[in-house]
Amino acid sequence: MSIKISNKNIGNSFPTFFIAEAGLNHNGDVNLAKKMIDESKNVGADAIKFQTYKSENFLSETSEYFDFFKNVELSFEEFKEIKEYADNLDVIFLSTPFDFESADYLKRINVPGFKIASSDMTNLPFIAHIAKMNLPIILSTGLATIDEIDESIKLCNSLGNDQISILHCVADYPAPPEETNLTAMESIKEKFHVPVGYSDNGESTLVVEVAVSLGADIIEKHFTLDKKLEGPDHSFSIQPADLKLLINRIRLIEKIRGDGIKSPTESEIKNKLAIRKSIFASQQISQGDIFSSDNLAIKRPGNGIEPKHWNNILNKKSTREIQKNELITWDDIS
Numbered sequence: 001m002s003i004k005i006s007n008k009n010i011g012n013s014f015p016t017f018f019i020a021e022a023g024l025n026h027n028g029d030v031n032l033a034k035k036m037i038d039e040s041k042n043v044g045a046d047a048i049k050f051q052t053y054k055s056e057n058f059l060s061e062t063s064e065y066f067d068f069f070k071n072v073e074l075s076f077e078e079f080k081e082i083k084e085y086a087d088n089l090d091v092i093f094l095s096t097p098f099d100f101e102s103a104d105y106l107k108r109i110n111v112p113g114f115k116i117a118s119s120d121m122t123n124l125p126f127i128a129h130i131a132k133m134n135l136p137i138i139l140s141t142g143l144a145t146i147d148e149i150d151e152s153i154k155l156c157n158s159l160g161n162d163q164i165s166i167l168h169c170v171a172d173y174p175a176p177p178e179e180t181n182l183t184a185m186e187s188i189k190e191k192f193h194v195p196v197g198y199s200d201n202g203e204s205t206l207v208v209e210v211a212v213s214l215g216a217d218i219i220e221k222h223f224t225l226d227k228k229l230e231g232p233d234h235s236f237s238i239q240p241a242d243l244k245l246l247i248n249r250i251r252l253i254e255k256i257r258g259d260g261i262k263s264p265t266e267s268e269i270k271n272k273l274a275i276r277k278s279i280f281a282s283q284q285i286s287q288g289d290i291f292s293s294d295n296l297a298i299k300r301p302g303n304g305i306e307p308k309h310w311n312n313i314l315n316k317k318s319t320r321e322i323q324k325n326e327l328i329t330w331d332d333i334s
Contacts, residue, residue, distance in 0.1 A: 017217065165194055197219055313328070
């Protein structure tokens with residue numbers, strides 16, 4: 001199964017959909033957010049994603065994190081400005097809403113799809129609210145069990161939305177590579193028959209590359225303009241130069257992964273004659289002699305009768321005189 005976000009098909013052997021996760025790394029600065037959009041385009045990402053919220057709507061004011069989220073919160077009007085900026089650059093704009101009001105606003109400014117955070121994986125009223133908008137949904141599954149994923153997908157389907165994709169995720173920041181359990185992507189895809197990818201919160205790019213080699217349909221990777229900026233996510237986020245290298249490697253891995261059909265490649269066909277073997281005369285053979293293992297040999301190159309026909313030649317007569325090391329042809333056999 002595949003889904004489509006804006007002009008990009010996702011799943012069914014389409015190229016990996018790469019989301020440059022800006023998150024909150026704009027630090028509440030619209031101009032920084034725009035620079036991140038510029039860089040996402042420059043490095044070849046398919047989309048850039050932010051997080052849209054009103055702090056009071058999703059976080060208790062007594063929470064130790066309230067001040068941080070409030071300080072980097074962008075207004076709805078600022079998000080409209082940012083989306084228009086992305087649209088003008090032909091960059092797909094996505095954002096994760098953290099509350100109902102923000103989800104409604106994103107719908108009003110015509111986002112092409114929704115990303116639902118791991119923190120809302122079991123927030124079924126919120127998932128239902130978004131599913132009813134009938135836009136593609138990327139559902140992140142940090143902390144989730146397979147049964148919880150099943151519950152959320154069934155809910156979306158029951159509301160008429162089958163445009164679902166799943167991101168395997170480890171909800172730790174940064175996520176330890178040894179806990180990523182990437183083969184979970186395979187079991188998720190096998191059970192639900194939806195596009196499946198990986199949301200990476202780690203410091204290394206290795207996990208992402210392995211995920212793509214295993215067939216990830218989507219990759220989401222945090223990035224920053226500068227790791228030295230203040231904020232909790234900058235330190236494990238990737239900078240633009242390294243992000244570009246990563247995306248280039250992903251495109252190469254896709255080619256390396258291939259189509260799964262075993263057949264000679266274009267580059268190796270030219271080597272066929274030199275590498276394969278044929279049946280030759282190992283000594284002089286007179287007309288009427290019987291072909292046997294004593295007067296035949298298998299050698300390179302492969303421009304004659306293939307060795308698989310060896311038993312079909314044995315005990316047959318030679319139709320002519322054949323010199324030692326001369327290639328045996330079908331006309332030589334009676």
